[in-house]
Each structure stands twice: as C-alpha cells, then as structure tokens.
Amino acid sequence: MAFRLIDIENWERKEFYEHFINQVVCTYSVVVNLDITNLKNxxxxxxxxxxxxxxxxxxPEFRTSLTSEGLGIYDEMHPMYTVFNKENKNFSGIWSYFSEDYDTFLKNYEIDAEKYSTSTRYAPKDGTPPNSFNISMVPWLEFAGFNINVFDDGHFLLPIFTMGKYF
Structure with missing residues (x-):
C-alpha cells in the first residue's frame, strides 16, 4: 500500500481544499440510480x-485521505463491506483484498463472507488496511436518498457507499 503525499503548496486544488477543510467544514451525499441490467448473470x-x-x-479523488502523515493519495483501495448474520439479525464489517480480475476478487469475497457471516462481532476480520473504504447494502429497503454524517473534525475524506433494494 503506497500513500503518496500531496505537495499542498503546489497542488492545483489547494484553494478548494483549504476552503472546505478549514472554513466550510461539511459532508455531502450524492444519490445515483444505476442501471444494473447487465449484472443479471x-x-x-x-x-x-x-x-x-x-x-x-x-x-484519485476517491483515494485522497488525510492521515497522520498528511494529505495524500493511496495508490490502491480495498473494500470494507458488511455481511449480514441471519441468526442474530446484525451485520459485521469485513474487508477483502481487491483485484482487477473479477474472478480473483469474487473468490476472496466468497472466502471472507463465508468465514465471517456468522460472526457476532462488528469487525471480526483483523488487519483492516488503512487504504480501505466503506460499502454497505440494505437490500430490503428501497430508497431514493440516504445520508451518513461522520462526526469528526471534518477530516474524513474517503467515500462511503450505501446501496438499497434494487427497483
């Protein structure tokens, strides 16, 4: 996992970054409807x-993060996602290594989901990489808008994705 620091003084986004990180600390949500017809198989x-x-x-905008090292961009991100425990009706947050090859990723996902889907812990898989981002799905709820507010000092820059029931 490489994390490349941004030279803020010479960064073309410096003015915008400083405005939103210091003066107008905010979060934002975007709702996008996706056509998933091609995923039928x-x-x-x-x-x-x-x-x-x-x-x-x-x-790179989605891989930008503010860490103890400073502002930078991860070379690669891995998903941290939820798996549902059918017995206790809770979910666990787990992660898998990403691969550009879908079949390789799917194998990683299936191994992890099978191993941790009966866990009663929130984060049963140790070693969550710092270069991971959050994904969750509420497949029984159809919604056209969803908003998560991370209560921190406004320095959480990585994306969070939440999907609902498809329609």
Missing part, C-alpha cells in the same frame, strides 16, 4: 462491491 452484492472499488481505484 452475477451475484449483485459482490459485483457491486467490485464495480465500486474499481471506480474508486480509477479516481
């Missing part, structure tokens, strides 16, 4: 996790 949740992670890895 794939299991929806792992396919969506792979597609979201591929998109995040294709866009």
């Amino acid at each position: 794939h299991r929806l949740y792992p396919a969506m996790i792979w597609l979201l992670t591929k998109t995040v890895n294709d866009m």
